[in-house]
Amino acid sequence: MDVADIIVPLETERGKILVVDDQPLNIKILHQLFHEDYEMFMATNGQQAIALCQKLQPDLVLLDIEMPIMSGYDVCQQLKADPLTANIGVIFVTAHFDEVQEVKGFQLGAVDFIHKPINPIITTARVKNQFILKRQTDLLHSIALLDSLTGVANRRQFEQRLPEIWKHSCRTQSPLSVVMLDVDFFKHFNDRYGHQEGDRCLRLVAKAISTTLKRAVDFVARYGGEEFICILPDTPLLGAEHMAQNIVDAVQALHIKHIDSSFNEVTISAGVACVQPRSDLTWQTLIETADQQLYVAKQNGRNVVCGLAL
Template identity: 35%
Template sequence: MGEQDSYTNRRASDKQFTLLCIDDESANLKILASIFKDTYKVVVCKQPKKAMSMIEDIMPDLILLDVVMPELNGFELYEQLKQQPILNNIPVIFITGLQSAADEEKGLVLGACDYIQKPFNYGIVRVRVNTHMEIIRQRKLLESLANIDSLTELPNRRKWQEDSANQWNFAKANCKKMVLGIVDIDFFKKYNDAYGHQQGDIVLRKVANAIRRVLFDHGGAIYRCGGEEFYFYIPIEKNMDAETILAQCLESVSALEIQHQASITSSILTASIGAVEILANEDYSVEQLLSIADEQLYQVKNTTRNAVHYIRIPA
């Protein structure tokens, strides 16, 4: 079995990548769909003026784009695509009947990753598309690794900055409430001093997984953003009691029953939470809300620990 055949079989099982084919000729779209329908999720578009809205909706991994089309040609459509910050990194392959070297040069200068002339050879198109999809797969893998904390396998601070901003913008647009906060393991330095850093790493993983399970059940997420410090958010739906959810997070840590004889608070490992609940609005940023949550955490760390300090900002 050849390398490309092996690649095709590997991708055929999940179709996790989306290929958008844009061409005003139905026959060409049918041919392209038949070539790739068993390997990728294939979406076709016959009307170039509708292509931009379709691209925004499906966010394809790769676009096969004809050049000669009525009303809006492929070069013009691609230039529009490059002007959109969230779309301009989507790779494009021109597949066109234009034969001149000048046209091919124009397509590549615009930024296309490849240029295939019609009439095309099915095998060559398949190989070229598969090659670019493999590059996309590797890039996404590297991006995902860059967003993961290697110890706990939680998303990291970089991912927090991206996700929290997206969640906050969504909440603002839909008049939703959110809770943002910080979890800190109580007396973690004392734990490391008493039991060793290797055991401390094990504890970090256990605590991360315990809290992650609780938050996941309520649509929330947690991120490792410091040594023993975790950031989190919870989108608040009607009748949700965020304080109860956060209390469950602390209970999940206590339920691990990890011995911590060096703790002043308890004989087992505990954690503290500072959090803020707010109806999303333009008056606050995620950074400002985290600062408020940090103030709440400071209060609990300087009093009882093993508790939630929680504030609601009135609408």
């Protein structure tokens, strides 16, 4: 697996557009215009629109401004305030040209305006332009957040994700575990087999780790040279240790020859830390503990799991 394998689907997959309007007829017009080129979704009020954005992650939202209860402005503001939906492109659809309205829309983070009655050519062109921009941004974003060697998340992405997940676990009062992993005797491996083989080994190990993690919420990143780190939300110590053991087993099952290792093949050691996040603790403590447990695993002969609940 490398970065190219991950980013290709982004380019080939059909774009998703959510049309939000309190008048079904307006939705119908836009639907007819775009349904052949995009996957279309519909909402007739603001609450529904926000829920669909969180769930479906559309590329663009065509958002009516004048709606009862919750205006398009309110919807846009809420979308931009939530990291989960902040990157969705909002195009306002409005009944008449009004400079004050447009200024307000752009200030709220909209990317463009479309005026009713809908002109098919102008509307198609504007949506297409915004869609291309959105996909390019997504692509750059994913490259910036992936480790180019192994294709898993990079450390930067890890450092963004852990504080978010920490906050979420604080709110939901659920246990949070991290697993710190380090390939055993990796320097010897590189010295013996060369850096190209070393790179190949890291790719295989990364793949073994990511395929072992089964849930969509589980997360793995390359943390350093031969170090990886997993975040396991809503997982108590026992569950995390079990998962770490599965990873240790999966790496050994690759049977990558390593004559300078006491196991004769490539193995990995794991340090696990689990905590019930609370305000007098920080997520840094969790990493430090996992790191200390990894050290203990190395002392205990490597190719093992050591864990501690805080």
